[in-house]
Amino acid sequence: MADQEEKSRSLTRRNFLKTTGATALAGMALGAVPLTAGEASAAGDDLPAKWNETADVVIVGSGFAGLSAAIEARNAGAEVLVIEKMPVHGGNSIINGGDFAAAGNKLQKEQGVKDSPDLMFKDMMKAGSYLNHPELARMVADHSNEALEWCEEYVGAKFARLNFHGGHSVKRAVQTVNASGSELVNKMLTKARALGMKLQTRTRLVRLLADRDGRIVGMEVRRNYRFPDEKSGQPAFIRARRAVVLASGGFSQDVALRQVHDPRLTDRFDSTNHPGATGEALLAACRAGAMDVQMDWIQLGPWTSPDEKGFGYVPLFCERLVGYGLMVDPKTGKRFFKETGNRKERADAIILIGHPVLILGDSYAVPKQVFPNALAKGMEAGAIRKFDTLEALAKGYGMSVADFQAQVARWNAFVEKKKDDDLDCMIFPDARPTVTPPFYAARLWPRVHHTMGGLVINTDARVIGFDMKPVKGLFAAGEVTGGVHGAVRLGSVAMADCVVFGRLAGRNAAKEKA
Numbered sequence: 001m002a003d004q005e006e007k008s009r010s011l012t013r014r015n016f017l018k019t020t021g022a023t024a025l026a027g028m029a030l031g032a033v034p035l036t037a038g039e040a041s042a043a044g045d046d047l048p049a050k051w052n053e054t055a056d057v058v059i060v061g062s063g064f065a066g067l068s069a070a071i072e073a074r075n076a077g078a079e080v081l082v083i084e085k086m087p088v089h090g091g092n093s094i095i096n097g098g099d100f101a102a103a104g105n106k107l108q109k110e111q112g113v114k115d116s117p118d119l120m121f122k123d124m125m126k127a128g129s130y131l132n133h134p135e136l137a138r139m140v141a142d143h144s145n146e147a148l149e150w151c152e153e154y155v156g157a158k159f160a161r162l163n164f165h166g167g168h169s170v171k172r173a174v175q176t177v178n179a180s181g182s183e184l185v186n187k188m189l190t191k192a193r194a195l196g197m198k199l200q201t202r203t204r205l206v207r208l209l210a211d212r213d214g215r216i217v218g219m220e221v222r223r224n225y226r227f228p229d230e231k232s233g234q235p236a237f238i239r240a241r242r243a244v245v246l247a248s249g250g251f252s253q254d255v256a257l258r259q260v261h262d263p264r265l266t267d268r269f270d271s272t273n274h275p276g277a278t279g280e281a282l283l284a285a286c287r288a289g290a291m292d293v294q295m296d297w298i299q300l301g302p303w304t305s306p307d308e309k310g311f312g313y314v315p316l317f318c319e320r321l322v323g324y325g326l327m328v329d330p331k332t333g334k335r336f337f338k339e340t341g342n343r344k345e346r347a348d349a350i351i352l353i354g355h356p357v358l359i360l361g362d363s364y365a366v367p368k369q370v371f372p373n374a375l376a377k378g379m380e381a382g383a384i385r386k387f388d389t390l391e392a393l394a395k396g397y398g399m400s401v402a403d404f405q406a407q408v409a410r411w412n413a414f415v416e417k418k419k420d421d422d423l424d425c426m427i428f429p430d431a432r433p434t435v436t437p438p439f440y441a442a443r444l445w446p447r448v449h450h451t452m453g454g455l456v457i458n459t460d461a462r463v464i465g466f467d468m469k470p471v472k473g474l475f476a477a478g479e480v481t482g483g484v485h486g487a488v489r490l491g492s493v494a495m496a497d498c499v500v501f502g503r504l505a506g507r508n509a510a511k512e513k514a
């Protein structure tokens, strides 16, 4: 067993296709290779003689998706165990920026922003290059505001401001009061615990186990696991009387797996994700007969800075400034891409340029738009710099002063008339020309941020197998799934996705026959 695990972790492109081969097999799924639920565990032949632990619903992962599922499964009367491989709960959810897209939300209404689930659905599909599974995108758009209201009214999380993210037609994201997903995830955890959910950290899913009918009935885990040492901890078996919910997140930190799907993404690209965002739980599901989809759509965040680590503070500076300030290539001093374009468009444009670019704003736009803490911390880290004049800013980044000033003047003319003739950037009604000193700027270079691909699910959050039928006893939600976002996930839609499908997965898992 340890060998099998070892093999799956030492992935090269060749041995991935030989050992796991989920993607390769997908094309043959209905043909000669009848890989369906349960075959990986020899259709029930290697179920343990004794289970170490049992719960009605066992959930893998303690982020937004897992905890939403836990709350709803508890409320539906199931005994719930959440396992988490890391020493702390929360995954990417706890480090996220706290922006939640919800069509028709309260803050939009207060500020006179007209929106609808239809418009959100259209935005998601357009950004996703129409590769999104429309019925899944529809679910997220239609239930986004209901999910947000549940987070506020039932879970008790607080959201304070309305934000814009590139690729949306309107300002649609409400942000948590502390500009972090921790506001929501911690309150979800408190709620789930109060309802009687059990959480076991340092417990890593190794393998899903199926009975003779191909129904997922439990799993092999390693308890007291010490990330990232795969041999650490002791094997144990957990039985799921009703169902398993996979909510194990994405694989942005799994360099081998991401390279299988997008060979450009070597370790020369950092990731914004928590270290545990690796894909072994997803691969375990594939080995148990689950099908994967669109694994090669891996999103780079165009707003990270090479001048700070991880996600950092620059994304919170950059994203608030788009539509209020300009982005330039320091080699030419000129704009090169629509600042309010979606993540893929912008990341691709920066990679094509081949070196870090700049975003800047003045003393009208920056205090108005940027969270004070993000500005202060970004400056403290040296990633955001302040200049008294545009000339000093140009010199600070080695740009031709004349070219840069001409470009700022041109941008300002577009801002005055609220129309960008050059690149079609959206300019917000309250934007003003960039003229008020001091000026602030940051360098941008993309990092691996989100994996759009993952397990195939249906609108009941049931995982679909290679026989195109639901894998019995297996549900999934959140970033471990694929299809919701298609080619490009719009900023702030992951939170809506995780909560909408997490709740559904929990409710439906609890309804399965024990």
Ligand SMILES: Cc1cc2nc3c(=O)[nH]c(=O)nc-3n(C[C@H](O)[C@H](O)[C@H](O)COP(=O)(O)OP(=O)(O)OC[C@H]3O[C@@H](n4cnc5c(N)ncnc54)[C@H](O)[C@@H]3O)c2cc1C
Pocket (backbone or CB within 6 Å): 060, 061, 062, 063, 064, 065, 066, 083, 084, 085, 086, 089, 090, 091, 092, 093, 094, 095, 096, 097, 098, 099, 100, 101, 181, 203, 204, 205, 206, 247, 248, 249, 250, 272, 273, 274, 276, 277, 278, 280, 281, 311, 449, 450, 477, 478, 479, 480, 491, 492, 493, 494, 495, 496, 498
């Ligand atoms: C820095 C950052 C900022 C972001 N900001 C936003 C934002 O503002 N708005 C937005 O919509 N989206 C944002 N995103 C994306 C969003 O946060 C994620 O897509 C979302 O949190 C994923 O939630 P999840 O529940 O699917 O997975 P996660 O929150 O990642 O949770 C999965 C958990 O499963 C655990 N796990 C994995 N494998 C195993 C295993 N084998 N056994 C046991 N446990 C396992 C992991 O350790 C992890 O804790 C951001 C992402 C990052 C990284």
